[in-house]
Amino acid sequence: MTDPSLPGSTSAGEGLAPRPGLVALFTGMLQVALSAFGGGLSAWSQRIVVEQRRWMTNEQFLTGLTVARLFPGPNQINMAVYIGAEFRGLPGALVAMAGMLLVPFSLLMALGFLYFQVHELPAVDRVLAGVVAAAAGMALSMGFKILDQYWKDPVALVLAGAVLLALSVFHARLVPVVLISGPLAMAWYWPRPARRAP
Amino acid sequence: MPALWVAAACTPASLSDLSRLLQVIGQFLSLSLFSLGGGNTLLAEYHHLAVDQYCWLSARQFADLYALAEAAPGPSSMIVGLLGLGAAWREGPGWALLSACAAELAILLPSTLVMVLACLSWKRLAQSPLRVAFERAMGPITLGILFAVGLKILRSADTDAAGVLVSCLVCVLMLRTRISPLWFMAVAGGLGAFGLINR
Numbered sequence: 001m002t003d004p005s006l007p008g009s010t011s012a013g014e015g016l017a018p019r020p021g022l023v024a025l026f027t028g029m030l031q032v033a034l035s036a037f038g039g040g041l042s043a044w045s046q047r048i049v050v051e052q053r054r055w056m057t058n059e060q061f062l063t064g065l066t067v068a069r070l071f072p073g074p075n076q077i078n079m080a081v082y083i084g085a086e087f088r089g090l091p092g093a094l095v096a097m098a099g100m101l102l103v104p105f106s107l108l109m110a111l112g113f114l115y116f117q118v119h120e121l122p123a124v125d126r127v128l129a130g131v132v133a134a135a136a137g138m139a140l141s142m143g144f145k146i147l148d149q150y151w152k153d154p155v156a157l158v159l160a161g162a163v164l165l166a167l168s169v170f171h172a173r174l175v176p177v178v179l180i181s182g183p184l185a186m187a188w189y190w191p192r193p194a195r196r197a198p
Numbered sequence: 199m200p201a202l203w204v205a206a207a208c209t210p211a212s213l214s215d216l217s218r219l220l221q222v223i224g225q226f227l228s229l230s231l232f233s234l235g236g237g238n239t240l241l242a243e244y245h246h247l248a249v250d251q252y253c254w255l256s257a258r259q260f261a262d263l264y265a266l267a268e269a270a271p272g273p274s275s276m277i278v279g280l281l282g283l284g285a286a287w288r289e290g291p292g293w294a295l296l297s298a299c300a301a302e303l304a305i306l307l308p309s310t311l312v313m314v315l316a317c318l319s320w321k322r323l324a325q326s327p328l329r330v331a332f333e334r335a336m337g338p339i340t341l342g343i344l345f346a347v348g349l350k351i352l353r354s355a356d357t358d359a360a361g362v363l364v365s366c367l368v369c370v371l372m373l374r375t376r377i378s379p380l381w382f383m384a385v386a387g388g389l390g391a392f393g394l395i396n397r
Contacts, residue, residue, distance in 0.1 A: 036271070036272075038378075039271075041272075067313070067317060067320055068313070070316075070336075071309065071312055072232060072233045072309045072312060073230070073233055073237065073306065073310065073312070073313055074236055074237035074273045074275035074309075075237070076273045077273055078310075078313050081310050081313040081314060081317075082313065082317055085317040086317060089314070089318075090311075090314050093310060094310070097306065097310060101272070101273075101302075104270065104271050104272025104273070105276055105279060107270060107271065108267065108272065108276050108279060108280065109279060109298060111266055111270055112279070112280045112283045112284075112298070113291065113294075115263070115266060116287050123391070126391050127387045127388075127390050127391045128262050128265070128387075128390065129357060129361065129390040129396055130364070130387045130388065130390020130395040131262075131265045131269070131383045131387040132258075132261045132264075132355045132361075133355060133357045133364040133365050133386050133390070133395050134265070134368045134379070134383045134386035135261070135265035135355070135383065136348075136351050136352045136355040136357075137364065137366065137367065137369040137371075138268055138368060138372055138382070139238075139347060139348045139351035140348035140349075140352060140366070140368075140369040141348070141368070141369040141370075142238055142344045143344035143345035143347075143348050144369065145372075145373060146337070146341055146344070147341060149337075150337070150338060155338075156337065156338035156341070159342065160338045160339070160341040160342035162342065163339050163341075163343060163346070164346050167346035168345075168349050168350070173243070173246070174229075174232055174239070174240070175243075178232055178234070178339060182335060182339060186335040187331075188335070189334035189335045190327060190330075191331060
């Protein structure tokens with residue numbers, strides 16, 4: 001789906017702001033996190049990083065999304081890491097991540113403290129029983145959400161089915177499942193048919 | 199519906215033991231590199247660690263914390279912080295907060311380092327067959343894992359038939375509409391308060 005849209009001119013495109021420093025990266029990501037309190041985090045980060053602060057071109061941003069989705073780690077946090085690393089390397093990445101996480105993580109910790117204080121109250125437990133049912137529905141929808149793009153690929157469906165079977169029926173652990181299925185799948189999907197898995 | 203597996207009680211693993219603490223941090227560090235497809239793929243592993251292996255939380259508490267992380271603003275992968283909080287809750291609030299931050303850092307650090315390396319070498323990486331194969335291969339695997347995770351959460355939610363019906367309804371609505379999931383949680387929470395959904 002996502003093509004590797006490489007920006008031709010990464011260096012100082014016209015209309016771009018000067019490269020942000022560590023403080024600017026922190027406050028920028030803080031702004032993204034605060035703006036996105038109602039949801040739509042990646043839309044907000046595009047609006048702020050590309051349109052408002054003009055740190056990078058839209059192509060650079062979209063490349064970032066591709067990289068963030070491809071590599072391990074939460075997509076939104078990976079995106080912050082990409083933005084930080086693009087300008088200030090590892091320190092930039094860590095600072096951007098801290099800016100992105102500071103407020104939501106503090107809030108979540110406050111919620112967690114509240115939860116462990118009150119979760120044994122019967123009234124709270126009754127409400128939670130309902131909330132948990134809705135959350136389970138959200139969890140169920142995650143797989144269906146990406147299922148559509150694999151309908152025309154029977155190998156992908158067999159692979160996904162085998163992974164599901166191993167995890168849910170045979171209670172295998174994730175790490176060995178990925179370590180075994182990953183190389184097999186990569187061998188199958190290798191773009192040059194003459195080559196085999198690494 | 200009473201949970202049958204509560205009977206198989208194990209004693210909660212304490213984190214004040216340094217070697218145990220390092221072991222736990224090591225497990226989170228290595229899981230970090232396996233968080234494909236945005237991090238939610240690790241939920242069943244978190245469940246295994248927190249509920250089955252170390253007995254920090256009951257399955258019910260795990261489902262509660264998952265709902266909490268989904269409802270709160272920000273990346274839902276911050277559930278790791280909540281698990282850390284629960285793991286050391288018995289040892290007092292200070293330890294709990296420290297454990298929460300340690301868990302979150304441990305799960306984020308390795309993937310962050312990989313991500314930085316990827317950014318630096320992306321221009322070469324973008325066109326390499328390795329990347330193409332990796333991207334195509336991880337898609338179907340992520341698909342399988344996400345279905346397994348959905349089933350795991352549904353099972354630990356452990357609600358009655360009405361609750362499962364609500365879960366299925368929410369699943370369909372999540373796919374067919376753009377309504378904010380917070381509404382589903384609010385309505386379902388109301389149903390629970392009136393005793394229409396039980397567990």
